[in-house]
Amino acid sequence: MSKKLLLKNINVPGIKNFDVYRREGGYQSVEKALKMQTGDIVEEVKKSGLRGRGGAGFPTGMKWSFLAKPEGVARYLVCNADESEPGTFKDRYLMEYIPHLLIEGMIVSSYALGSSVSYIYIRGEYDWVADIVQEAINEARQKGFIGKNILGSGFDCEIYIYRGAGAYICGEETALLESLEGKRGLPRIKPPFPAIKGAWGCPTVVNNVETICAVVPIINEGGEAYSKIGIGRSTGTKLISACGNINKPGVYEIDMTITVEEFIYSDEYCGGIENGKRLKACIPGGSSVPILPANLLLRTAKGEPRLMNYESLADGGFITGSSMGSGGFIVLDEDQCIVKHTYTISRFYHHESCGQCSPCREGTGWMEKIFYNIENGRGKMKDIDLLWDVQRRIEGNTICPFGDAAAWPVAAAIRHFRDEFEWHILNPEECLVRNYGLANYADPLEAVAS
């Protein structure tokens, strides 16, 4: 069994309730933190090596240390619970089943950052989850952990829930802040970064749910102890939400030393491919990151076993590697069609583009249409290069990383599965009635050449 930090008590009956959570050691990190200097808390988080769990993987302690602290200006902590990256459902799991962990992390983080009013921005669709988190807030308030002068420390701590209303882009931190201000979720031009000018023009830190939850064990056990779990710059534990054609979809907490192969085939995790089928491909970190064919997923281009961590999943760059992303692990079996799957991903990005930047607004729609034609037996050979061209012109040419997120899955699908695209186009009738099946996996070196 790997070490559990966030989910260790998830199966304790009644853990949603304050009293049970407290009995199991909950809220100790608040008592400990309130006796510490705020700067020392930030130092502990830095020492832990914790990296943002929302997808970008930016070091949390560093993000915290960037927060501007001008005299007489409010500072804000905003928790990003707008979980919307296809394949990702770990934050919901935390909030739904162990909500006090998030509240505990919010209180400690708010204290460390000097945020007396903090917000949890929850995607609107998670309506019932917002109720569960609100109940946890109410309980914590009754017990004196939220409100004025918490536990007699002199620190005021309010936590409010803000419900989104259906917009993937609000997971981008500046779009989220726009939304929090009651506007359309249009990402802002950076700089200034939120740490300088965030919510209502005030210095703001935006952190993912899992990141904030991880602050609890870091304060309890110390940053150094946390940094010793895992490997290299992948410290601590990571939640992986696994879905697709596997026997045991669900949320798993891993220490980042296990191999991808173990994660997919071990009964402790995904339990192998459903119906005894073979693994065709996988998106290891949410729909934005490159899809990999089975051979490159399980082993790097150098032939080494690939591990479930930031460095190893990214080994080979985007040519032969992928990314840890948000931990949304999507598995495709041998019967799945890469063209169709990428079509749904492209449709998703077209639907969710905020429309501010023309490369993204126009490009995502264009890609969706090309995919639709290829999938429906109306593609032309030159469409493959056209898709490549369009995605390349979106990447890096937009205000926010959404453009990249829309481009990368298309690039990777063509890079690794070009033969499947060609088969679709050359067999317009056959592709309507059957799928290509297991890909003729490209030789990694050949893929570089293309």
Added chain:
Amino acid sequence: MSVQFSPEKLDKVNELIKQYPEGKSKSALLGVLHMAQEEHGWLSVNTMDYVASLLNLEPIEVYEVASFYTMFHLKPVGKYVFEVCQTGPCMLRGCDNIIEYIKQKLNIEVGETTADGMFTLKTVECLGACGYAPVMQMGKYYKEHLTPEKVDQIIEECRNNSARNN
């Protein structure tokens, strides 16, 4: 049709406004729109104008926000709205068949409402429940691990509930 929140709801609006810094009541907009939609099922121009007056906003500030977020219905919908996820992970687990089944069962296309005003079928993009696919949102909750049998059961429950409440 004039729109008016009950005094209890107006208290809730004021509570919501207090959660944001002074002078930043616009932040309550999404919350108030959620409340309005809960009450009316959808957001008419009248409703949006009323929300604008409550928060001291120009009507256009409300329209532009309501039209940006996909959860807000700007046209009337049925009593029960089936919002079926169709993104990659749900596709891998057969959401196409579920959408097709609901279409046949209710005899409507995606985006339409049944003649009795009971059901609306919509497709949505990722609901963040990929491990429990195929999935749809129905009001406040998700319906997960959908199968044709489960869809039948849900539809029957909706009809029974509706009959009981009439």
